[in-house]
Amino acid sequence: MGKTFARLGRYALFRAAFLLLAVVVALYLTVIIANMGGEMDRVRKAEIRFAVGQMVYQDPANRGLPASELERQVEELMQFEYRRLGLDKPFFPDRSLRYLWQALSLRFGRAEFMNSDAGSKQVRSILLERLPSTLVLFATAELILFLLALFVALFLSRRYGSVLDRAIVALAPSSAAPGWFYGIFLILIFAAALRVLPWGGMVSLPPPKEPLDYALSLMRHMILPVSAIVIGAIFASIYSWRTFFLIYSSEDYVELAKAKGLSSQAVERRYILRPTLPPIITTFLLTVITMWMGQIVLEYVFKWPGIGQLYFQATSVGDTPVIVGVIVLYGYLLAASVYVLDFVYAIVDPRVRVGVGGR
Amino acid sequence: MGKLWAWLKIKELRRYPSLAAGVILVFLFVVLSLYAVVSIPYSEAVRLWRGGPGVWDDYPRNAEPVWFDLFTRDQLSRTIVVPFGAGLKTEEPLANGMKRVETLLPFSFEYDTFPVELSMFTLTTEVTNATVSWHTPDGRIITLIEGRRLNRGRTTYYISQDELLKNQLEGMAPHRGLFADPEDRGKPLRGEYQLVVEAELGDADELDAKLVVYGQIHGLGGTDHNKRDLMVALLWGAPVGLMFGILAAIGAQVSTFVLAGVGTWLGGKIDRVFQWVTQVNLILPVLPILIMIGHFYSRSIWTMLGLVIALNVFSAAMLTYRSMFLQLKESAYIEAAQAYGAGDARIIFRYLLPKLAPTLLPQFVLVVPSFVFLEATLSVLGLGDPILPTWGKIINDAYTQGALYKGLYYWIVQPAALLMLMGVGFALIGFSLDRIFNPRLRTV
Numbered sequence: 001m002g003k004t005f006a007r008l009g010r011y012a013l014f015r016a017a018f019l020l021l022a023v024v025v026a027l028y029l030t031v032i033i034a035n036m037g038g039e040m041d042r043v044r045k046a047e048i049r050f051a052v053g054q055m056v057y058q059d060p061a062n063r064g065l066p067a068s069e070l071e072r073q074v075e076e077l078m079q080f081e082y083r084r085l086g087l088d089k090p091f092f093p094d095r096s097l098r099y100l101w102q103a104l105s106l107r108f109g110r111a112e113f114m115n116s117d118a119g120s121k122q123v124r125s126i127l128l129e130r131l132p133s134t135l136v137l138f139a140t141a142e143l144i145l146f147l148l149a150l151f152v153a154l155f156l157s158r159r160y161g162s163v164l165d166r167a168i169v170a171l172a173p174s175s176a177a178p179g180w181f182y183g184i185f186l187i188l189i190f191a192a193a194l195r196v197l198p199w200g201g202m203v204s205l206p207p208p209k210e211p212l213d214y215a216l217s218l219m220r221h222m223i224l225p226v227s228a229i230v231i232g233a234i235f236a237s238i239y240s241w242r243t244f245f246l247i248y249s250s251e252d253y254v255e256l257a258k259a260k261g262l263s264s265q266a267v268e269r270r271y272i273l274r275p276t277l278p279p280i281i282t283t284f285l286l287t288v289i290t291m292w293m294g295q296i297v298l299e300y301v302f303k304w305p306g307i308g309q310l311y312f313q314a315t316s317v318g319d320t321p322v323i324v325g326v327i328v329l330y331g332y333l334l335a336a337s338v339y340v341l342d343f344v345y346a347i348v349d350p351r352v353r354v355g356v357g358g359r
Numbered sequence: 360m361g362k363l364w365a366w367l368k369i370k371e372l373r374r375y376p377s378l379a380a381g382v383i384l385v386f387l388f389v390v391l392s393l394y395a396v397v398s399i400p401y402s403e404a405v406r407l408w409r410g411g412p413g414v415w416d417d418y419p420r421n422a423e424p425v426w427f428d429l430f431t432r433d434q435l436s437r438t439i440v441v442p443f444g445a446g447l448k449t450e451e452p453l454a455n456g457m458k459r460v461e462t463l464l465p466f467s468f469e470y471d472t473f474p475v476e477l478s479m480f481t482l483t484t485e486v487t488n489a490t491v492s493w494h495t496p497d498g499r500i501i502t503l504i505e506g507r508r509l510n511r512g513r514t515t516y517y518i519s520q521d522e523l524l525k526n527q528l529e530g531m532a533p534h535r536g537l538f539a540d541p542e543d544r545g546k547p548l549r550g551e552y553q554l555v556v557e558a559e560l561g562d563a564d565e566l567d568a569k570l571v572v573y574g575q576i577h578g579l580g581g582t583d584h585n586k587r588d589l590m591v592a593l594l595w596g597a598p599v600g601l602m603f604g605i606l607a608a609i610g611a612q613v614s615t616f617v618l619a620g621v622g623t624w625l626g627g628k629i630d631r632v633f634q635w636v637t638q639v640n641l642i643l644p645v646l647p648i649l650i651m652i653g654h655f656y657s658r659s660i661w662t663m664l665g666l667v668i669a670l671n672v673f674s675a676a677m678l679t680y681r682s683m684f685l686q687l688k689e690s691a692y693i694e695a696a697q698a699y700g701a702g703d704a705r706i707i708f709r710y711l712l713p714k715l716a717p718t719l720l721p722q723f724v725l726v727v728p729s730f731v732f733l734e735a736t737l738s739v740l741g742l743g744d745p746i747l748p749t750w751g752k753i754i755n756d757a758y759t760q761g762a763l764y765k766g767l768y769y770w771i772v773q774p775a776a777l778l779m780l781m782g783v784g785f786a787l788i789g790f791s792l793d794r795i796f797n798p799r800l801r802t803v
């Protein structure tokens with residue numbers, strides 16, 4: 001027993017270290033790209049030179065001083081400023097590594113151009129302000145998608161070959177298009193043509209004061225984006241899970257269970273659902289992961305004030321600290337999801353023993 | 360060749376109507392692409408889509424496609440151009456060595472809806488003053504301008520924007536008021552119209568005029584806010600989408616497949632490194648990286664294609680293929696090959712890879728649409744190729760111009776429908792191939 005725990009602990013540590021390494025690599029890449037390999041610093045330096053020059057030359061106290069003295073002052077102040085911001089050191093390796101370390105330790109610093117709706121320039125506040133909107137939208141959508149697909153798939157696998165089954169299989173190719181694509185059509189139908197649902201945004205303007213009204217308004221605004229996400233993925237996931245259940249329900253032990261005369265519900269629960277749980281959980285977590293990154297366009301199309309849109313806005317104005325902040329958030333969440341996945345596997349699937357096959 | 364057919368199990372095609380439908384769809388897009396590339400060469404497409412002065416002057420702004428006419432009882436107005444040189448010119452010498460030049464621009468208007476804009480262009484060799492009048496079918500004559508100075512060279516008179524004229528027409532916009540039926544101002548009067556330009560010129564000087572009556576509908580695809588004919592981009596979107604989807608699928612899937620085979624067979628360090636890279640790659644956020652590169656470096660379609668491939672080589676598929684290869688590695692025929700002395704390369708490329716290639720094929724076809732839509736996704740975010748016309752760029756233009764809000768649905772629906780059809784085409788093929796090559800899905 002103790003041995004198992006030691007092995008489990010060693011494995012947990014090893015995985016954690018490995019995933020951290022992966023996050024470091026991903027983040028370092030981001031830091032380099034978002035700084036254009038150090039190019040961004042030339043912009044920053046030029047801005048400092050301009051600001052310092054303005055300050056010195058327009059200071060009434062400096063009136064009458066010789067030009068050489070003014071230049072000396074500018075030069076001196078500039079060097080101070082460079083040193084304060086660390087711009088006196090080269091980008092590779094000093095500064096890029098420092099940026100990386102700051103990002104990893106969640107010290108995002110201040111945004112260059114953007115600010116939160118409350119007015120803060122702290123990247124952390126900006127991120128925290130946007131995070132709940134993303135979470136509420138995608139958690140709802142993914143949950144509906146997951147449960148709906150699971151139950152419809154189970155239902156269809158029992159009625160293999162029926163008209164409904166064939167219809168859903170025929171609809172599976174519709175998932176070739178992403179959610180935002182259906183979003184545009186939904187906006188066209190329900191907002192533009194019928195004018196029954198809002199075009200986008202999260203709540204109506206001005207935001208309702210009463211919590212109940214607020215919730216109702218939020219729900220009304222969520223109908224279209226949630227439907228877009230669900231429509232974009234539902235048929236393919238029903239198809240793949242149905243196939244999956246079909247394969248598992250043709251196993252010998254299922255036949256045996258049926259032969260024993262167990263009710264079809266018991267067969268379903270104990271002999272089909274239980275062994276298929278690990279892949280189902282994997283799929284669910286993987287969709288959650290892709291959800292984190294993949295729905296930037298959906299947020300853009302629906303003007304949803306979430307992380308995805310924040311990221312898009314940050315890249316279009318070149319706000320490096322915000323970009324790095326979002327990617328750090330993504331990176332950690334992804335790594336954490338993968339990490340959790342490893343252990344969930346071991347719990348639901350007794351055949352997989354953590355640490356044995358892991359090497 | 361016969362072997363290939365047998366391998367593809369072509370005879371089973373009849374049992375899969377969805378496969379046939381997919382093949383037909385993709386084939387149609389290939390034909391459309393060829394037509395696009397032949398009828399509008401690359402440089403021409405780029406020039407047209409970039410636009411600029413003189414390229415789209417004679418096209419209406421935000422005009423609906425002509426097939427709208429099929430669904431309306433009214434005959435919708437189309438663009439009428441009376442070009443330079445087509446007017447009837449009469450010259451009359453004056454006493455002071457000058458001459459009076461009269462240019463008559465006749466056209467017949469046979470539609471039930473008003474035009475959307477009206478412009479006149481003049482070309483003169485000398486500065487002069489002109490008087491322009493409008494002759495309606497029922498014989499009324501409306502003076503548009505009197506003694507207006509025309510510059511040497513080209514002058515444009517935007518009749519629709521003439522506020523004085525608007526007042527004269529009881530507040531009706533000129534392109535409506537000039538056509539309105541005096542008995543029912545809500546309808547245009549059909550018949551022969553004339554625009555007459557009169558000017559006094561020197562003996563050797565010339566004046567020519569051109570009239571454009573911009574219609575409500577134009578071309579098979581309609582036009583956008585920059586007067587560009589959407590047909591250019593609707594046609595060119597096909598080759599761009601096909602190329603991006605197929606090249607990315609080949610680059611990403613095939614390389615993953617080959618590397619998985621090589622790694623698994625050789626085992627040891629290479630295998631471990633591949634797995635590590637894959638694990639790291641899984642944590643890299645692909646779309647955010649593409650967006651970042653697009654904003655900071657280049658949004659050329661080739662950069663994006665290269666990046667997409669590079670980021671997808673060590674994708675999750677690597678792990679799937681690896682587990683398949685691991686099983687295959689132990690099989691008897693590989694052992695036999697080893698026994699007769701086959702080298703690593705021979706075993707990988709002659710025995711391992713071909714055996715699993717059929718499994719790759721459905722996967723390969725199924726990822727094509729996701730790449731086609733990836734290109735569209737980038738374009739919709741405004742990160743499409745800067746010069747190429749693509750479907751995603753139309754949607755982006757339409758979306759930023761508020762096409763849905765203004766009711767210009769054709770602008771979004773046409774490219775979206777084409778994207779959808781292309782995606783569905785590949786998806787149909789992929790799903791059917793999946794059932795053909797993985798018989799287990801069939802027998803249950």
